[in-house]
Structure formats: C-alpha cells, structure tokens
Amino acid sequence: MSKELHVIGKASRKVGVMQKVSGQTVYAGDISLPRMLYCKILRSIHPYARIKSIDSREAEALPGVMAVMNGKDSPKKFGIMLRRGDDEVLAIDKTRFVGDSVAAVAALDEETAEEALKLIHVDYEVLEPVMSIAEGTVPPNGEPIHDYAELGNIHKRVSLEFGEMEAGFAKADLIQEDIFYYEGNTHLAMEEHATVAHYEADGKLTIWSSTQNPHYLHKAVANVFDMPPSRIRIIAPPTGGGFGGKVDPLNHEMVVSKLSMMTGRPVKITLTREEVFYAHRGRHPVLMKVKTGVKKDGSITAMDFKSFLDGGGYGSLGVATVYYTGALQTVTYNIPNYKFQGARIVTNKPPCGPKRGHGTPQPRFAVEVQLDKIAEKLGINPLDIRLNHLTRPFTKTANHLSITTTGLRECIEAVEKRSNFREQYGNLPLGKGLGLACGSYITGAGFPIYWNEMPHSGVQIQIDRGGGVTVFCGSTDIGQGSDSVLAYIVAEELGVTVDDISIVTADTSLTPVDLGSYSSRVTLMTGNAAIDAARKLRTLLFETAAKEFGVPLESLDARDNVVFCPENENCSISFPDLVVKAESEHGTLGSVGSYAPPPSTLGGKYKGAGVGPTPAYTYSAAVVLVDVDLETAELKVEKIWIAHDVGKAINPLLVQGQVEGSVYMGLGEAMMEEQVFRRGLHKTPSLLDYKSPTFLETPDIETILIETNDPNGPYGAKEAGQGPLLPIMPAVANAVYDAVGVRIDEIPIHPQKIFKAMRDKEKGKEGRYGPKGVPEIPFPDPIRVESQWGQRADQESSR
Amino acid sequence: MKTLLKLKVNGEHYETYTSIHKTLLEVLREDLGLTGTRHGCELGECGVCSVLIDGQPKLSCLVLPIEVQEQAITTIEGMATGTRFHPLQEAFADLGAAQCGFCMSGMLLSAKAMLDENPQPTRAQIREELAGNLCRCTGYTKIIEAIEKVVAESNA
Missing domain, CATH: 3.30.365.10 (Aldehyde oxidase/xanthine dehydrogenase, molybdopterin binding domain)
Structure with missing residues (x-):
C-alpha cells in the first residue's frame, strides 16, 4: 500500500457543490410527479384533548378533494425506537400537543386541501395538560398522557452507580453542588420537511423524503402498513439541513403514503415553517x-x-x-x-x-x-x-x-x-x-437503534468498461459532505480522480444499508466500509496489472488514473485500459465492503x-x-x-x-x-x-x-x-x-x-x-x- | 381567479395563465419550473427565496408577480452565463461556503446584488448587507471568506 496520500487530507471542492450553487440540486420539495395530489394535515388546537368524534363528510364532498383520512384509517403506531415507538400516523384517541395531527386531506391542489381542512369538524373533550417538568413529576390531576408512563407522567427513569461514591466524596476537600437548567430549542433546518409518496399499480410504494435516515424510515413504513420491506423503496434526496430534525420517521411520511394507497396517485406534502416547529424532535429542556x-x-x-x-x-x-x-x-x-x-x-x-x-x-x-x-x-x-x-x-x-x-x-x-x-x-x-x-x-x-449483528454501513463499488467508478451506499448527505467522503476515499484507494466517480446514495432499493446520518457516525463507518470495498477491487485490478507487467502486486501504485510501478517506468497502464484487461480476466468488476464497530x-x-x-x-x-x-x-x-x-x-x-x-x-x-x-x-x-x-x-x-x-x-x-x-x-x-x-x-x-x-x-x-x-x-x-x-x-x- | 402573467426571467420571456393571488415564489417554482428558488418560510423572514428584480434583492415570497411584469427578474438559474459560472459561484464552491445548499440561491443573489452596488465591501458591510439571509449550516464564516475572495480577485 502506498503511504503517501493524494486525495485524502487535501482541501478540495465538495461533491455536488456546483449543483448547489447553481440551483440544480433537487430536494424532496422540488419533486413533482404526473397526477400528483397535495396533502394538508389538520392539527390539534388543544395541548391535551380526547377526540370524541371527527366528521369529515363536508370535506369529502368538496370538489377537488380526493381522500380524507383520520387516525382510525391507519392505527398502527411507529417510531424511531421501532416496535417501542408511540408515534401515531394521525391521533387515534387523544391529541397530546398543540399541532398534533388529527386528520389529513389529499386534493388536486394545496388550496383545496387547505379549504377542506376547515370543513372537518372535530369534537374534543379538553383534558388537563402537563406543561413542565415540575407538573410532570407530581401526581397528575388528570389522566396520564401515555399508558406506559410511570408515577403519572414519567417516561423513563435511569439509575446507575460506578465505583465507591461515599468513599469518593469522603476524600474530597471541597464538595460543590449546583443546579442548572437548559431550555429546549429546535433544529431550524432551512428546508421545511417534504415528502412525496407514490403507491404504484404494481403494489409497490416509493417514498422520496427529506430524511436523515432512509433505513429506519423503511423499517417503520413496513411496520405501519404491514407491508414486506421488499415492496417499499425509500429515497432520500439531498437534504436541506438536518441537525437531528429529520432522524425520526415522522407521521406526515406515513400520511402521504396512506393517502397514495387510498387514491392510487402520488401524494406530496410540504410542511409549513410553523408545522416544522410542531414536528420538532429537538433539544430536550x-x-x-x-x-x-x-x-x-x-x-x-x-x-x-x-x-x-x-x-x-x-x-x-x-x-x-x-x-x-x-x-x-x-x-x-x-x-x-x-x-x-x-x-x-x-x-x-x-x-x-x-x-x-x-x-x-x-x-x-x-x-x-x-x-x-x-x-x-x-x-x-x-x-x-x-x-x-x-x-x-x-x-x-x-x-x-x-x-x-x-x-x-x-x-x-x-x-x-x-x-x-x-x-x-x-x-x-x-x-x-x-x-x-x-x-x-x-x-x-x-x-444500532435496533439490536442486530449486521454491518452498520455497507458500500458497493462497480466499474464500467470506460473506467468510470460508481459507489453505492445508503448514507445520506444532509450537507455534511458524506457523498464527498465516499468519493475521496474510493478515489484515493483506486488511484482515480474524484471526477471519475459517481455517487449513488440513500436509496433503499439501490444501495446497501447505512444506518443513517445521526450520531456523527458516517465518515468513520461509511469511510471504513468504503476502504474495505475499494481495497478488494484494488487487489483485483492490481492482480491483473501485476500479471501484465510480471512484477509483484505489492510493487504497484495508482494515482491520477494510472496504475504503475514506481521502481520501473516501463510498467504503467491507464486505469480505463487496466479495467478492460481486468474485466476480461475476472468478469464483471465490482466489490462490496462493510463496517461494524470493533468489539473492544x-x-x-x-x-x-x-x-x-x-x-x-x-x-x-x-x-x-x-x-x-x-x-x-x-x-x-x-x-x-x-x-x-x-x-x-x-x-x-x-x-x-x-x-x-x-x-x-x-x-x-x-x-x-x-x-x-x-x-x-x-x-x-x-x-x-x-x-x-x-x-x-x-x-x-x-x-x-x-x-x-x-x-x-x-x-x-x-x-x-x-x-x-x-x-x-x-x-x-x-x-x-x-x-x-x-x-x-x-x-x-x-x-x-x-x-x-x-x-x-x-x-x-x-x-x-x-x-x-x-x-x-x-x-x-x-x-x-x-x-x-x-x-x-x-x-x-x-x- | 386566474390571469395571464407575462414575466421576464433570466432574459427569457414567459407567459403563464395562473391564479392571480400566487406569489412570485410560487409562480417561479410551480408554473415556470424554476425550482432553484427555494422556500424556507413563505413569510419574508429567512431570505432563502431571494431573487433579483431589476438588480435589487427581493423576497419572492412577498412579491406579487403581476406587479413585476415589466421588470427584469433574475433567479439562481440566471446567475451563470451558459456554462460559465459567476465568480461568486466559483468562490463559494472553492471555499466550502455551501453545505446543505438550501440557502445558497438566495445567498448568492443577495451577495451579487451587494457587489454590483459596492464592489469593495468591508467585512462589517458584508455582515450588514446579508443579515437578512439565514444559513444554519456554515456559521456564515466560509460565506464571508468566499465573498472576500471575489472582492480580492476583482482588485487584482
């Protein structure tokens, strides 16, 4: 292996940046399909209420309205914690915050959908809300917000002790006690969440969504609709900022999917800025x-x-x-x-x-x-x-x-x-x-968020006969540059230029699983998986070159689209020429690599x-x-x-x-x-x-x-x-x-x-x-x- | 109610029959297919949807297209000349000023309008001029550096 790095460690342009500075990047909200319907969600005006009844007959009768749904139409719960999730597609019995989702409409245009929301009549029984840590840690006046909570409204308690606390404090010369408060805040990504779902005639569902986590969304959608994951394809277009706000599978993604199944047409939703504040999932106070x-x-x-x-x-x-x-x-x-x-x-x-x-x-x-x-x-x-x-x-x-x-x-x-x-x-x-x-x-x-022994990240590489290299990975570029990391690493390992590499990411049908853009995991995990895949391919190519030149494989190096032997200037072949020879020898060229954190x-x-x-x-x-x-x-x-x-x-x-x-x-x-x-x-x-x-x-x-x-x-x-x-x-x-x-x-x-x-x-x-x-x-x-x-x-x- | 709009965008003439209450942002994206103009709030608060109208940066979510039918509208799609990028686009790419890229269209057009008016802004002036364009990714640092690179190169 060459020790000198040619691509890694160098300041260079980000992959896809010219599309970003020229307005060509297609975000989820830019997607438009033929016969597409527009979705709007009716939201709770009460922080805590029981839904006594929903009457949507008037809305259904409005010309241009193609479907209306409520929680009973899709009652299975979901969440980023998968089977332990408590998110509802639309509120089933109760709404739990102002902005919680109650009903949804698919219509020919956004205006009609908005109009229809006004025609849905919800009868609420207002319940006593809990609005703070202080209120949530005393015996509740009203009914607990979730059945699973303990002592009223406590979701989870943890208690851990490492070492000898008493002895530790006894050794101290000073014991300092302080109380701090950190108010909650939100991600505020500039892109408002958008999703397009298309349930096609063959019974397959495709979802384009501004998500950081196509894999977890894939699992959640399959679970909510009891559909085999093989019938669902999640595509995460470049995301206009995440910061954690697009980690959770969110209910609007399920709503448009269900509405597409109900209408047989593509359905799109773009949250308003106000709705993004409700979707939240931000910093805990x-x-x-x-x-x-x-x-x-x-x-x-x-x-x-x-x-x-x-x-x-x-x-x-x-x-x-x-x-x-x-x-x-x-x-x-x-x-x-x-x-x-x-x-x-x-x-x-x-x-x-x-x-x-x-x-x-x-x-x-x-x-x-x-x-x-x-x-x-x-x-x-x-x-x-x-x-x-x-x-x-x-x-x-x-x-x-x-x-x-x-x-x-x-x-x-x-x-x-x-x-x-x-x-x-x-x-x-x-x-x-x-x-x-x-x-x-x-x-x-x-x-991973759900227990399994599979890789956290997978990368697949294929080489076309012209010497072009395509890298497939489930990782999702939310602006942090994960596509670039893949390209730099494969370019470094194969000795091609970054411009010779095409990147296909964040598509559950085309790309091996990467768990997602959360916990700062992508550079390390996809990076290691990319090295794994690229080195396998490099070995394959070098085997052919070594045979061609009659030199040991270890004596070869590659950079700038040339594979060569540094000690012998007669041994040199262009990458595309080598690819033709290698494919003739080995058959179709490709490799896979994967990564999971070391047990230690x-x-x-x-x-x-x-x-x-x-x-x-x-x-x-x-x-x-x-x-x-x-x-x-x-x-x-x-x-x-x-x-x-x-x-x-x-x-x-x-x-x-x-x-x-x-x-x-x-x-x-x-x-x-x-x-x-x-x-x-x-x-x-x-x-x-x-x-x-x-x-x-x-x-x-x-x-x-x-x-x-x-x-x-x-x-x-x-x-x-x-x-x-x-x-x-x-x-x-x-x-x-x-x-x-x-x-x-x-x-x-x-x-x-x-x-x-x-x-x-x-x-x-x-x-x-x-x-x-x-x-x-x-x-x-x-x-x-x-x-x-x-x-x-x-x-x-x-x- | 619908009306026939005649708009001059990036030097091209467009005619579209559309709802009279639509904002310029909506017409650009939905009727003309110019989705390079992004939206972040539709309330004139974030600068993401900025376009140039007769060279002046305007929030397209607050403009009624019927009022600007006589004026020259520039969107991000019109910033490059053919395949030749504007120096700001090159500098933003070179210095890592774009991360998620969502604010970029408005940011670049606002920066262009600023430099067209004042080719030698100080750092304080850049901050002042662009304060209406929010970016959540970059901490603004690399954006300022990219603009200053263009300013420095225009001196050379």
Whole structure:
C-alpha cells in the first residue's frame, strides 16, 4: 500500500457543490410527479384533548378533494425506537400537543386541501395538560398522557452507580453542588420537511423524503402498513439541513403514503415553517443537579449527576436521550467514581428528540460551568483545572467506555495560545470577559437503534468498461459532505480522480444499508466500509496489472488514473485500459465492503451500557470573548477560538465547515434560541420570532484542527459535525462571569438574566440567575457496577 | 381567479395563465419550473427565496408577480452565463461556503446584488448587507471568506 496520500487530507471542492450553487440540486420539495395530489394535515388546537368524534363528510364532498383520512384509517403506531415507538400516523384517541395531527386531506391542489381542512369538524373533550417538568413529576390531576408512563407522567427513569461514591466524596476537600437548567430549542433546518409518496399499480410504494435516515424510515413504513420491506423503496434526496430534525420517521411520511394507497396517485406534502416547529424532535429542556467532590489540586474524587428531561408528547429517541445526559461526563476529565440518575417526563408539548449533540450539550454546560466555579474557589486557573485532569488515551472510564485517542490537551493549548487566555483571563476591563470550556463526543454510536449483528454501513463499488467508478451506499448527505467522503476515499484507494466517480446514495432499493446520518457516525463507518470495498477491487485490478507487467502486486501504485510501478517506468497502464484487461480476466468488476464497530469499543455489560460507546471520541476546546453592556446587560460575543481533535481531516475545508457550523449553532443555543410555550401554544413558531444568529451576531470564528490519527478511523479520521458545539454554551457562560462577575446557570443566556443577576449582586444578593431546586422523585435502586476508570483499553484497529 | 402573467426571467420571456393571488415564489417554482428558488418560510423572514428584480434583492415570497411584469427578474438559474459560472459561484464552491445548499440561491443573489452596488465591501458591510439571509449550516464564516475572495480577485 502506498503511504503517501493524494486525495485524502487535501482541501478540495465538495461533491455536488456546483449543483448547489447553481440551483440544480433537487430536494424532496422540488419533486413533482404526473397526477400528483397535495396533502394538508389538520392539527390539534388543544395541548391535551380526547377526540370524541371527527366528521369529515363536508370535506369529502368538496370538489377537488380526493381522500380524507383520520387516525382510525391507519392505527398502527411507529417510531424511531421501532416496535417501542408511540408515534401515531394521525391521533387515534387523544391529541397530546398543540399541532398534533388529527386528520389529513389529499386534493388536486394545496388550496383545496387547505379549504377542506376547515370543513372537518372535530369534537374534543379538553383534558388537563402537563406543561413542565415540575407538573410532570407530581401526581397528575388528570389522566396520564401515555399508558406506559410511570408515577403519572414519567417516561423513563435511569439509575446507575460506578465505583465507591461515599468513599469518593469522603476524600474530597471541597464538595460543590449546583443546579442548572437548559431550555429546549429546535433544529431550524432551512428546508421545511417534504415528502412525496407514490403507491404504484404494481403494489409497490416509493417514498422520496427529506430524511436523515432512509433505513429506519423503511423499517417503520413496513411496520405501519404491514407491508414486506421488499415492496417499499425509500429515497432520500439531498437534504436541506438536518441537525437531528429529520432522524425520526415522522407521521406526515406515513400520511402521504396512506393517502397514495387510498387514491392510487402520488401524494406530496410540504410542511409549513410553523408545522416544522410542531414536528420538532429537538433539544430536550433539561434540569440538572450536579454534586462534585474535588481535592485541593482540582482532581475530581466523585460526581453525582441528576437530570430531568422535558420530553414533550411522544417518546422519540428519548430513552437514549436520558442515557446520553449521563453517559459522556466521564470521557473528558478523570472521574473515578460516578453516579447518574435521569428521568424523562412526558408533557403536552411538541416531542423532543435528537438534536446535534443529542443529550450531551446540557450536561456539558453544567459540568463546564461548575468546573469554572470550582477552579475559582480553589484558586486554580480554568486552564489548569482542565489540563491537569484529562483522561488518558487508551484507557477506560468509570462507566466502562473505551477511550482511544485524545487530543484535548493539544486543543486546550491551541486555543490558549491564540486567545492568550492565561494572561487575559481575569484581567480584561469590566464588561469584557473570556471563557474557556471543553467537550467530548462520539464518532458514531457503538450500537444500532435496533439490536442486530449486521454491518452498520455497507458500500458497493462497480466499474464500467470506460473506467468510470460508481459507489453505492445508503448514507445520506444532509450537507455534511458524506457523498464527498465516499468519493475521496474510493478515489484515493483506486488511484482515480474524484471526477471519475459517481455517487449513488440513500436509496433503499439501490444501495446497501447505512444506518443513517445521526450520531456523527458516517465518515468513520461509511469511510471504513468504503476502504474495505475499494481495497478488494484494488487487489483485483492490481492482480491483473501485476500479471501484465510480471512484477509483484505489492510493487504497484495508482494515482491520477494510472496504475504503475514506481521502481520501473516501463510498467504503467491507464486505469480505463487496466479495467478492460481486468474485466476480461475476472468478469464483471465490482466489490462490496462493510463496517461494524470493533468489539473492544462496545463498552460494559450492565443495563444501559449501550449508550455512550463509540469507535472513537472526539475532543474540543473553545475560548469565547464577550462584551456585556454594564448598563443594559446586552451580550455580544466578539470572537470564538475553537480547536477540535478530528483524528484526521479527510478534507480540511469541509471539516472546518462542520466545526464552524457547530460553533454557530452552539452560539445560537447559548445566546438566544429557545422553544417556549404559553398554555400549550408555541410562542415563537416562525423564523422571525424564534431568534437565531444572523451574520451580525455570529463573530469571527478561528478554527484549529488537531490530528491524532485514531486507529479506528478511516485514515485516522473522527467526527467533526457535533462535538465542536459542546463547549460553546459553557464557554459563553464562563466568559459572562469573567466580564461582569455573575453566574448564569441557565441556557439561553438572555440579557434579561444577566441584568437581573447584576442588579441582585449590586444589592448584595447572590449574583446568579438559575433554577433553585429539582423535583424529588423516587429513583429505582441504582445498578451498581465497579468503576473501570483508568484501566487499559485495547488498542485495536477495526480493519 | 386566474390571469395571464407575462414575466421576464433570466432574459427569457414567459407567459403563464395562473391564479392571480400566487406569489412570485410560487409562480417561479410551480408554473415556470424554476425550482432553484427555494422556500424556507413563505413569510419574508429567512431570505432563502431571494431573487433579483431589476438588480435589487427581493423576497419572492412577498412579491406579487403581476406587479413585476415589466421588470427584469433574475433567479439562481440566471446567475451563470451558459456554462460559465459567476465568480461568486466559483468562490463559494472553492471555499466550502455551501453545505446543505438550501440557502445558497438566495445567498448568492443577495451577495451579487451587494457587489454590483459596492464592489469593495468591508467585512462589517458584508455582515450588514446579508443579515437578512439565514444559513444554519456554515456559521456564515466560509460565506464571508468566499465573498472576500471575489472582492480580492476583482482588485487584482
């Protein structure tokens, strides 16, 4: 194998970018088929109600209306958790949030469909809603929102303990207790979800949808309609932004499928922006209590972490989210003894689910702000309290996670150097402040969402007689560049140019399964599968060339469409010529490759151990410079330095883009984004009212990539699309403290909160804004497991 | 109620008989098949559907086509000349300014209008001029860098 890389590691254009800048990319909403009908969904006006009756006779009689349906027409439940899913195609008995779906219409045009919705008469019995964590953790006044909930409205409780908590706290010189709140927020992808379903005359159903997960949608659709998966084809066109909002199979995808079956015609839906806010599945609001014991040198002796998640009206991936609020605390700093208790509460709001960072930004905010408070009490610089207690490479954590490579030290040192943190921190004029925070994240979940022993990602390659290479993979390009990763890797391995490669992705009939674009898994998993497939094909081609030249196979190399022997200039053949010879020798040329995470990275054996393991963790550090107006408390973020350990940048340009996008999204969460409700009604369901950063609020971002060459990553690569979000919120909070000396223990950090804390401080009260308590609910006895902190983790390459 | 609309888009003349209340965004996408103009809110809040009308960036979701029948409309499909891309399109591709690409049509046209008016904008002016175009992927950083590349090259 050639050691020098020709494509990997080079900044280059993204695959498909010229279509994107010239308006040629076809998103799901751009698809239009002959005889296509348009769908609209009638939505609940009550946060919680029983449906007594639905009368749709008038709607059915409206000219142009081709079909009307309600929940009884398609009663089987579904969800991203597959058979444990609680999503309904349309509400069956009850609606569980304002915006929940009640009935649907297919008509000749959108206007007629909208008109028809007004003619559907729903008789509701209004029920007592549950609107907060506090309301959901006391015995309910009314009927529980879901039958499966415990103690009224508690969806899931988790209780885990690793090591000796009492002994750990006994060793501590300081025990710090804090309570934090992180408000919910949403993905806000610029593309509104769109789906076209076509049930054709042969009884096969094709669905084009803006989804991050064609595979899980495939399974969910088959399940809902009791159809063999072989009769269903899911195609995910390029997605106009996901961020987790298009991970769940969503009910509108089922609705248009059913309406297409009812009418025998293609049916399309495009959600309005307001409906996207209802579809949601975004960041869970989380209330947290953190108790941490530290020695004088800042080393942590034990951490007790409690989280309460506001889940909204349905389950989504919420069981995994609860675990994720507890799983990764141990990956960043040494925590020898660790306890986690978490609970997800069902409430009458749009369902929360996975958003960039999935369940980890909230605890990361809590841990990093608390660390800042501890550092101050102990008189340690925020840099040192982190640098002196980092987890080490190839060790295990208390909760049995295996760390491979870590570049966090390099990350912290890099942002320190650029920002001059050590000199500037604590020494800037009043109103200016610097804040530091770190984070760590998974490169793909170690386990699939449903238990199976099959590959997580498959890649197939075929070569045509002209030397063109086509790569087939189920992976879904949501803008992160997964198509590009496939092309770069196959180009590198076969020695062809990226332009000679065609990419066919995200089509369940044409492409081998890739589990989907979630959990930052795609570069590592499809990348490894692509290497596997490409190297098989390369061997086949090189065998032919070696025979042709009479040289050993190992002496050959390939680049720029030529296969050659570096030691012998007479041995050289163009790739297309070699393809003709190889096909003559071997028959049709193709290969397959697959990938599943190595067993050594799959974590512990206790119940709940499935959330947190990954082939490789990434690490990030950020320093944020803020300006707080002393009069008005207006908060401006003036500059962000971010360093991210990406393992190896397959294309540094695209990696920087992922890092900058993560930083921006974290900044939005830190400063302004929130999904809040008044009597069940979303307060801000529009792009104007839901505040997100524009060009004006987004400062210059300085990005530094750190490469640690992880043995499990393709060419050493790890993720970049989620981890760099994590340090931003706590870094802003810590910077606000440095600027004006108040602690904002709640996200988002609105000027009103800073203002209140500043005025309180002036009056001699505590200069803090944040929650004061957490609910008292019974947790089950913890599952007690010995801590594996510091034990050696195997260094195992996945290939 | 329907009406006959006559529109001049990207230098081509179109006639379409369509509902009088349709927005320019809807007519471009649904009647003329110019789906390169995207939509993100239909309420004039995101900038995704921006087109140029007589060179000025306008939100096509807030424009009634009947009012712009005399004016020159430019959509993303008209930004390249044949197969020759506009320097902004090249720079956006070169510097990784497009991720999901959904905001790109509006972003590029707004950037073009800005440079046509002011070929030498400062970074602060770029931020100010484009503040009406939201992007959720890039953190705006690479977009600014791509525009600055075009500005720098136009100086050279």
